[in-house]
Amino acid sequence: MHDPIRWASKLIQAFYTAGVRHAVISPGSRSTPLTMAVAVHPGLHKKIVLDERSAGFIALGIGKATGKAALLICTSGTAVANYMPAVIEAKESGTPMVILSADRPPNLRGIGSSQTVDQLKIFGDQAIFFHEAGEPAFDDDDFKRLRFLAQQATETAITKGGAAHINLPFRKPLEPTSEQLKLVIEESEKNVLNRDHKISSIANKSIHLSGEIIDMINKSQRPLIIAGPANPHQALLDLVLQLSNSLNCPVVAEPGSNIISDMQIDRFDRILRNTDLRKQLKPDLILQFGDQPFTKPVLSAVETWHDVPVLQFISRDAWQDHFKRVLYRIILNPSDDLDLQKIKSATSDGWFERWKKHDHHSKDLLKKSLDNTDQLTDGHIFNYIYESIEKDWNVMLSNSFPARDMAQFGSSSVNQFVNRGAAGIDGILSTAAGIAESSEKPVFCLLGDLAFLHDSNALFSLKSLKAPVVTVVINNGGGTIFQMLPVYTMLKEQNRADLFQTYFQTPQDVNIQFLANASGLPYLRVEKKSDLEALDFKSIGKSMIIECVTDADASMKLRESF
Numbered sequence: 001m002h003d004p005i006r007w008a009s010k011l012i013q014a015f016y017t018a019g020v021r022h023a024v025i026s027p028g029s030r031s032t033p034l035t036m037a038v039a040v041h042p043g044l045h046k047k048i049v050l051d052e053r054s055a056g057f058i059a060l061g062i063g064k065a066t067g068k069a070a071l072l073i074c075t076s077g078t079a080v081a082n083y084m085p086a087v088i089e090a091k092e093s094g095t096p097m098v099i100l101s102a103d104r105p106p107n108l109r110g111i112g113s114s115q116t117v118d119q120l121k122i123f124g125d126q127a128i129f130f131h132e133a134g135e136p137a138f139d140d141d142d143f144k145r146l147r148f149l150a151q152q153a154t155e156t157a158i159t160k161g162g163a164a165h166i167n168l169p170f171r172k173p174l175e176p177t178s179e180q181l182k183l184v185i186e187e188s189e190k191n192v193l194n195r196d197h198k199i200s201s202i203a204n205k206s207i208h209l210s211g212e213i214i215d216m217i218n219k220s221q222r223p224l225i226i227a228g229p230a231n232p233h234q235a236l237l238d239l240v241l242q243l244s245n246s247l248n249c250p251v252v253a254e255p256g257s258n259i260i261s262d263m264q265i266d267r268f269d270r271i272l273r274n275t276d277l278r279k280q281l282k283p284d285l286i287l288q289f290g291d292q293p294f295t296k297p298v299l300s301a302v303e304t305w306h307d308v309p310v311l312q313f314i315s316r317d318a319w320q321d322h323f324k325r326v327l328y329r330i331i332l333n334p335s336d337d338l339d340l341q342k343i344k345s346a347t348s349d350g351w352f353e354r355w356k357k358h359d360h361h362s363k364d365l366l367k368k369s370l371d372n373t374d375q376l377t378d379g380h381i382f383n384y385i386y387e388s389i390e391k392d393w394n395v396m397l398s399n400s401f402p403a404r405d406m407a408q409f410g411s412s413s414v415n416q417f418v419n420r421g422a423a424g425i426d427g428i429l430s431t432a433a434g435i436a437e438s439s440e441k442p443v444f445c446l447l448g449d450l451a452f453l454h455d456s457n458a459l460f461s462l463k464s465l466k467a468p469v470v471t472v473v474i475n476n477g478g479g480t481i482f483q484m485l486p487v488y489t490m491l492k493e494q495n496r497a498d499l500f501q502t503y504f505q506t507p508q509d510v511n512i513q514f515l516a517n518a519s520g521l522p523y524l525r526v527e528k529k530s531d532l533e534a535l536d537f538k539s540i541g542k543s544m545i546i547e548c549v550t551d552a553d554a555s556m557k558l559r560e561s562f
Contacts, residue, residue, distance in 0.1 A: 001138055002171070004032075004170045004171070005036050005037055005184055006136075006183065006184060007137075008168070009037040010146050010147075011100075011133075011149070011150060011168075012034070012038055012041055012044075012188075013191040014151070015071060015150040015154065016041065016043050017147070017150070018154040019068055020098070021044060021066075022062045022070040022437070023072075024049055024055045024059045024062070024073070025038060025073045026048075026049055026050065026055045026073070026074045027048065027075075028075020028102065029075060029174065030075045030102040030103065030104065030115070031075040031076075031102035032102075032170075032174035033102075033170055034168065036184075037188075038071070038073065041188040041191070042188060047437055047464075051082070053083070053426070053427065053430075054433075054455065055072060056082065056085065056086025057086045057427030057428075057431045057434065057458075058434035058437065058461065059086065059434060060086045060089055060427065061417075061430065061431040061432060061438070062435070063090065063095040063157075063231075064435060065232070066233075066438050067096070067231065067234075069098045069157040070434070071099075072097060073100045073102075074100075074101055074102065075115075076103045076117070077117055079101075080099070083099060083163075085424065085426050086163075086427060087123050087162075087163040088421070088422050089421045089422050089427070090161075090163045091126050091161070091162035091163065093420065093421030094231065094291075094316040094318060095231060095421075096154075096162070096164075097157060098163070098165075099163055099164070099165045099166065101166070103167050103168060119167050123163065127162065127165040128157065129153055129163075129164035130164075130167070131153070131165075132167050133146075133167065133168045133169075136170070152164075153166060160316075204333060204336055204337070205333070206339065207330070207332050209342075213330070214342050214343065216311065217343055218345075218346055220285035221284055221348040221351070222283045222347070222348060223249045223286075223347060224250055224252065224283035224285070225244055225250070225252065225263075225286075225287045225288075226252045226287070226289070226302070228254055228257060228291045228294065228320070229291045229418050230257055230258055230259075230290035230315070232415065232417075235334070236315055236334055237258065237259055239289075240253075242340060244261050244262075246345055247347050248263075249347060249351075249352065250263055250355040251263045252272075253412035254293055254298065254407055255397055255403050255412050255416050255418060256417060256418030256420060257289070258413075258414050258415070259412055259414075260412065260413050266363065267358075267363055268298070268407075270297075270366070271359065271362060272298060272301045273300075278301050278304055278305075281354065281355060285309055286302065286305070286309070287313065288326070289312075291314075291318070292322045294403070294420055294423070295404055299322070302325070309325075309327050310327060312329045312330065313332070314329060314331055315331070315332060317331050369561060375550075376527060376550050377558050378476060378558075378559075379405060379555060380529055381405075381474060381532065382408075382409040383409040383410060385410070386409070386411060388537055389537050390538065391413070392415075393442050394415045394417065394435050394441050395413075395416045395417065395444045396417045396428065396444070396446070396447075397446055397447075398445075398446060398447030398448060399419060399420070399425050399428070399451070401448060401480070402474065403420065405559075408559065415441070425454055426451075426454055426455060428447045428455055429445055429452065429458040429469075429471060430455055432445035432469050433462060433465060436468070436469050437466060437467075439467070440466045443467065443468070443469045444470050445472065447471070447472070448475075448476065449473055449474065452473045452512070453510060456515055459471075462521060462543040463519070463520055463521065468543045470540055471521075471545045472546045473546070473548065475550065476549075477505070477552045478501075478507035480552045480556065482500070485504070487500065487504065512547045513525070513547070516544075521544055522542070523546075526546060526548045526549065527549045
C-alpha cells in the first residue's frame with residue numbers, strides 16, 4: 001500500500017493531540033504529504049514562509065510566546081540546513097520547537113541523487129531529540145509508534161528546551177488520490193472534535209527547600225534578586241514577587257527577564273556602573289533567576305562581589321553560571337508549589353530604601369541627560385517607546401545595543417522578548433513575527449539597521465499576521481557597538497579609522513523605504529526628537545516600518561555620560 005499522506009496525517013493528528021497548535025511550512029515537493037496533512041487539518045494555525053531560515057525563527061517566536069512547540073515543515077536538501085541558527089537559539093534559550101524534515105528514501109541516498117544530503121542528525125548536539133521515522137508503514141504498531149513519537153518529541157522539546165527533529169523519507173508518488181485525501185480530511189476533523197486529548201504528562205510538584213538553603217536566606221541581611229533573560233513561561237514571576245516582598249528585597253531585572261515588581265530597581269544599569277555605589281550596595285546573598293545575566297554592569301558587579309554566595313532558581317535544567325559561583329540550583333516549573341513558609345526575613349532596615357533612593361536620583365539624571373541632548377539618539381528612542389506604548393504590547397529586542405539600551409534607558413517589563421541564548425543578530429524580525437502570530441498581540445520590534453537587513457526576508461511575512469508588528473529600525477550607521485572594543489581605540493590612535501569602519505562597523509547604504517515599499521508596508525522616517533514625540537502609538541493598527549535615523553556619536557556620548 002502506498003499512502004504517504006495517511007502516514008503523515010496520523011503523525012500530524014498525534015501532534016495535535018499532544019497540544020501542538022501552530023505549523024510553519026516552507027514550500028517544497030518532497031514534503032507534499034506533510035504539507036497536505038497540515039493543510040486539511042482544521043485545528044492547526046498555518047503560516048507559509050518561503051525562506052526556511054526565517055521560518056525557523058518564526059517558530060522560535062511562537063515557542064517563546066506560547067511555551068509550546070510549533071511544527072516546522074520543509075522539503076529535503078539544504079532546506080532543513082537553513083533551520084540551524086534557530087535550532088541553536090532554541091537550545092540555548094530553552095525554547096521548544098519540532099522540525100519535520102521530508103527526505104529522499106534510502107535507495108536515493110549516497111548516489112548523487114539531486115537534492116539529497118545526509119539529514120540524519122544534521123543538527124548534531126544542537127537538537128535535543130532526533131528520530132528517523134523510516135518510510136511509511138501501516139501496521140497497528142507502526143501507528144502506535146507515530147502517536148508515541150509525537151508525544152515524545154513535544155514533551156522533550158518543552159522539558160529539555162530546544163528543537164526536536166524528526167526525519168521522514170517519502171517515495172514518489174507524493175500526491176494523494178482523491179479517496180486518500182477524503183479519508184484524511186475526515187480523520188482530521190474527528191481529531192479536532194475529540195475532546196479526550198492528552199496534552200501533556202508533565203506533572204506539577206511540591207518543592208521543599210533544604211534546611212541549609214532556608215538558613216542562608218533567613219540569615220541574609222542584604223539579599224538581592226537578579227533576574228536574567230527568561231521566556232514568559234519560564235520566568236517564575238510569582239516566586240520573584242513572593243520572595244522580594246517577604247524579604248523586602250530589591251530586584252534587578254534585565255530586559256527580557258519578564259519580571260516586573262514593586263521592588264524593581266529600574267535604573268540598575270547606572271547604579272552598578274558606579275564603583276562606589278557597587279561597594280555601598282554590596283549584598284550578602286544573591287538570588288538569581290532565569291538565565292545568565294548579560295548586561296555589563298550586572299556582570300561587573302557580580303564579578304566584584306566574588307565572595308557573595310549565589311542561589312539560583314531556574315525553570316529549565318541548563319547550566320547558567322558564567323562565574324561558576326552558584327552554590328545551589330533549584331530547578332522548578334512555574335506551576336510548581338515552592339514551600340516558603342519557613343522563610344523569615346532578617347533584612348536590614350533601609351536596605352531596599354537605599355537602592356530606591358539611588359534609583360530615583362538616577363531617573364532624574366536620565367531625564368536631564370535626555371532633555372539636554374539636542375540630537376536624536378538611540379537613548380531617546382528606547383526611553384520614549386518604553387514610556388509610551390500600551391502595556392498589552394509585546395516587545396522584541398534585538399541583540400547588540402538594543403537589549404542593553406532598554407536596560408539603560410527603558411526598563412524590564414513583562415511581554416519583553418530577547419534572543420539571548422546565542423545572542424546573534426539573525427532572525428530578530430522573524431522571531432517578532434512568530435510572537436505576533438501566536439499571541440495575537442501587537443509587537444514592537446526594536447533592532448539596528450544591520451539586524452534589520454540581515455532578516456529582511458521576514459518583511460514578506462508581516463502583512464498576513466493576526467496582529468501588527470511595528471518594526472523600529474535604529475539606523476545609526478552600522479555596528480556602532482564595536483566602538484566599545486579595544487580594536488576601535490587601537491585603530492583610532494593609529495589614524496586607521498577607515499579600517500575600523502570597513503571591517504567592523506560596516507555601514508550600509510540601503511534605502512529602507514524601498515524595502516518597505518517592496519514589502520507593501522507603510523513607512524515613516526524619524527530624524528528629530530520632535531518627530532519622535534509626535535508619534536501616536538495608540539493609532540497604529542497594522543504592521544509598518546519606522547526608521548529612526550540617530551546620531552551615532554551623540555548616542556555613544558549619552559551612554560558614556562549617564
